[in-house]
Amino acid sequence: MKPDWGIRGRLGNPVIGIIGSGDFSRSLAIRLVASGFSVVVGSRNPKRIPKGLFPDGVELRSQREAVDSAERVIFAAIYPEHYSTLVGLRDGLAGKVLVDVSNATRLDDGELSNAEQLAELFPQSRVVKGFNVISAWALQTGAHDGSRQVLICSDCSDSKATVVQLTRRLGFSPVDLGGLVASRDIEKAPLHLFPSWEGATLVTFLLFLFFYGYNVVKHVLLPYLAHGEHNFYQLPLETVNQTLPAVALILLGLVYLPGLVAAVLQLARGTKYKRFPSWLDRWMCRRKELGLMSFLCAGVHAVYSMCLTLRRAAGYRLLNAAYRQVIGAGVENSWEEQQVWRSDLYLSCGILGLGVLTLLALTSLPSVGNALNWREFTFMQSGLGYAALTLSIMHTLFFGWDFAFFPEAYRYYLPPVYLLALILPCVVLVGRVLLALPCLALRLAKIRRGWESSRHRPSHSQGQEITNLPLLCL
Ligand SMILES: NC(=O)C1=CN([C@@H]2O[C@H](COP(=O)(O)OP(=O)(O)OC[C@H]3O[C@@H](n4cnc5c(N)ncnc54)[C@H](OP(=O)(O)O)[C@@H]3O)[C@@H](O)[C@H]2O)C=CC1
């Protein structure tokens, strides 16, 4: 069905009305004009609007004139608390599509949404909710063209269809969420701060809290209580820098663990057509965020580590050690070949691991990832991902070297933090190696191509295939 935009403007383009002359109105007008519409902006005081603020092709008029010029679609680009000031325009708006673009101000806003209140104020107009999730900036610049979703709802399906078409013409992807009651959720959508990051941020925060607390107890609190040692100066830098690599390593393990669990489930079930439990689905969908959090911790750890020698504490410690060595023990050459190898190896593995992680983080950007074909993407995410995990584990092992075998490492019966941090990543790595054994790898490959063990064959259609997702997706 060809949309009916109403009467045409001077250039023969359909005329869209916008009430309000603020940021949203201006961005919307720019976008509409660029998409071939004529626009009439209705202001309480059109003469006050500075020249050049709106592009050519936009007429600045009174609210009444704007409403009368647009026969079919009018946007209310004003704050909901001012809706009631528009009641004088009721007759002009009657029978027209009135688009509400407002957002909720609080998550616990009252019963009725702004759009529902607008519909109550203008019972003869066809209120459609939409465009509120798009920022004025995205509207104006066309960022996210074609991929950015516009959530739309209305009780009038014809009017909704008109706005859906309009959304497409502006270069966005409309999503029809049904009746106007859905506007209660749509208006609150922009209030959620990075919803897809909630899980990964919480996990990172809890891991940080645990390891930071563990380090404080082991290296600061217990030494103070037991021997009166004053290590509190370690809290802002050293303790943070002991915590970050542990968090980064475990997060990286958590990126690759769900892929292994999924593989084990498929092997055990003998089919790929059975749904994964929902927690595993959710976990798989958050691997990218977990991976980027791991990258963040590893990157910050690298910067902290570079600064370690700049600290006053490091200088004093070095001087004291030199003094003890020369004056106390009479040793002039403190070169220890084994320690030289240890530090060079752990630094090198750490730097390489961070380099590979950086590459993975870059491919998680849509503009980079989209340029890769399927094989390249799988290679980057799976092959390089495990390379990063292996290098990070080696970095930690070289750092730990043989210290893990000395009783001093277990002061106060607490194992060193890097040993704790290694458990999960090592389990993941060993699991991956086991799954690469031909007997398991061949069976898994068969299952992923659609083969099913005999007990599954009849009930083949109920499941959803999720395993064509990259197994390891950072
Ligand atoms: N800015 C953004 O990125 C986004 C905004 N929105 C929504 O768009 C709507 C407008 O936002 P925005 O353009 O940023 O706000 P602005 O404050 O920039 O503009 C609001 C406009 O409302 C008009 N208005 C009409 N009646 C009144 C009144 N009684 N008192 C004050 N102003 C009045 C004014 O225009 P005039 O003086 O010409 O009458 C004013 O320019 C809001 O509901 C907001 O939630 C939604 C998504 C993103």
Ligand SMILES: [Cu+2]
């Ligand atoms: Cu490190």
